[in-house]
Amino acid sequence: MGNDDDENDSIDEQDYQLQLARDIFRNPEDDEDEWLGTEAEHDGISELKWTCPINTTGADDISIVYHLAFLAPGHGDSLWNSSRCIAEHILDPKRRAVLLGILLLDNEQNGRKFSWPPKTCLEFGAGAALPSLALLHAGAQKVVFTDRYVNEQTFDALKLSIEKNALAWNIGEEEIGRRTAIAGHTWGEEIEILLKAVAASETNDADGSENENAQHVDLLIASDCIYNPTYHAALLQSASALIEPSTGIFIVGYSLHGNVPTSHVERFFTDAKQEYGLEVVHELLVEYSEGQMGIGSVDEERGNVYLKILARRDSVHCKDINS
Numbered sequence: 001m002g003n004d005d006d007e008n009d010s011i012d013e014q015d016y017q018l019q020l021a022r023d024i025f026r027n028p029e030d031d032e033d034e035w036l037g038t039e040a041e042h043d044g045i046s047e048l049k050w051t052c053p054i055n056t057t058g059a060d061d062i063s064i065v066y067h068l069a070f071l072a073p074g075h076g077d078s079l080w081n082s083s084r085c086i087a088e089h090i091l092d093p094k095r096r097a098v099l100l101g102i103l104l105l106d107n108e109q110n111g112r113k114f115s116w117p118p119k120t121c122l123e124f125g126a127g128a129a130l131p132s133l134a135l136l137h138a139g140a141q142k143v144v145f146t147d148r149y150v151n152e153q154t155f156d157a158l159k160l161s162i163e164k165n166a167l168a169w170n171i172g173e174e175e176i177g178r179r180t181a182i183a184g185h186t187w188g189e190e191i192e193i194l195l196k197a198v199a200a201s202e203t204n205d206a207d208g209s210e211n212e213n214a215q216h217v218d219l220l221i222a223s224d225c226i227y228n229p230t231y232h233a234a235l236l237q238s239a240s241a242l243i244e245p246s247t248g249i250f251i252v253g254y255s256l257h258g259n260v261p262t263s264h265v266e267r268f269f270t271d272a273k274q275e276y277g278l279e280v281v282h283e284l285l286v287e288y289s290e291g292q293m294g295i296g297s298v299d300e301e302r303g304n305v306y307l308k309i310l311a312r313r314d315s316v317h318c319k320d321i322n323s
Contacts, residue, residue: 044070045157047164050084050130052091062091062137065164066128067157079128079294082223082253085286085305087130090138099284099307103249103317113316114247118218120198122146122242124187124235125225129158131251132221133165140219142179144197149184158182188234191241198242216244223253226268229260233271240276243312250278250310255292255302269308278310281317 051063064087068079089099096116097104103114117139123132126145135143145158159182166176181197195215220239226232239250252269256262272278288303297303311317 044153045160046070047160048079050079050087052088052134054092055094056092062134063168064130064133064137065161065168066130066133067160067164068128069153069157079130080224081255081288081292081294081303082305082307083128083130084294085288085307086221086223086251086253087134089307090131090134099251099282099309101282103282103309114218114249117141120144120217120244121219121221122194122198122217123221123223124185124238125222126158127223129161131223133161135219136162136165136171136180137169140179142181142198142200144181144183144194144217146183146185146194148186155182155184185238186234187231188237191238194238194242216248217242218244218248220248220250221253222250224255226252226254226265227257227259229264229267232268233275236268236272236276236278239310240278240312243278245312246315247317248311248315249281249317252308252310254306255304256306257302269310272310273313277313279313279318280308281311283308 046068047065048068049063049065051061053061066079089095100114100116104116117135119141121132121135121140121142122144123129124146126132126147129145132143132145145162147154147158149155162176162180162182165171166173171179181200183193183197185191185194198217199215220243222235222239225235243250254265256265269280273280284307286305286307287300288305289300291298291300291303293303309317
């Protein structure tokens with residue numbers, strides 16, 4: 001009898017959380033039928049549109065539809081500046097040149113160090129997944145969306161985002177199935193499912209030869225994933241196992257939220273170098289004077305985004321820096 005009561009309490013709590021999500025996400029001016037939460041399978045998921053201004057004469061701005069799951073793990077139910085910032089630097093050629101800079105240039109000794117668009121990409125703790133969706137728009141061959149599995153709602157939201165944008169960008173069902181994958185992943189744990197998802201993108205190069213790098217990732221992304229030092233080692237363990245050894249890069253975007261001292265957050269990069277052989281090869285500060293709009297914070301310092309690119313110590317990127 002006690003077990004039945006516990007089960008009923010759990011159901012009541014879930015119903016309460018979903019109703020709370022409806023109240024939070026509902027726009028009173030919107031018609032009820034236009035809100036995704038009116039469908040049972042989409043309870044607690046909000047749909048929003050973000051537009052990236054393109055700083056190129058004659059180029060149109062790019063819009064992305066994204067979804068937030070109220071029951072997402074961590075703080076995945078919000079859009080953070082780092083996610084927006086990385087997406088902007090993926091979509092806008094001028095910003096991309098500033099971020100990637102020399103990494104995209106030809107090198108006589110090593111050849112092209114990092115090709116664009118990248119073949120294989122993976123985002124940790126995707127949440128709203130703006131960077132992953134931006135990579136899809138930019139033409140990446142395979143984009144793997146990952147987040148910690150807590151419930152299906154998070155992955156339903158990611159699936160909706162992929163479907164809505166594929167439709168808007170005229171990407172067919174077969175192509176989108178080939179170019180995207182959604183996978184649950186807890187940092188520091190088994191990565192076999194991720195390796196399989198990446199390898200499923202392209203087993204052969206354009207010339208028909210076998211792609212030896214199929215089980216490594218050209219571009220890894222983590223946006224606002226290092227605010228809690230408790231999880232630094234686990235994230236670095238996953239990243240170091242997945243990154244393509246010679247030319248792969250790991251873009252880490254973060255803001256300083258004040259939950260721990262700044263030195264504790266930035267210790268991530270010291271540990272990356274000393275314990276995992278991942279070194280910072282380029283960094284950038286992007287200021288957002290309006291604060292963290294996604295959470296309603298007007299703190300200008302908290303709104304700033306720090307972007308750092310890491311690569312393996314023995315990669316072509318680090319060889320140039322250390323030579």
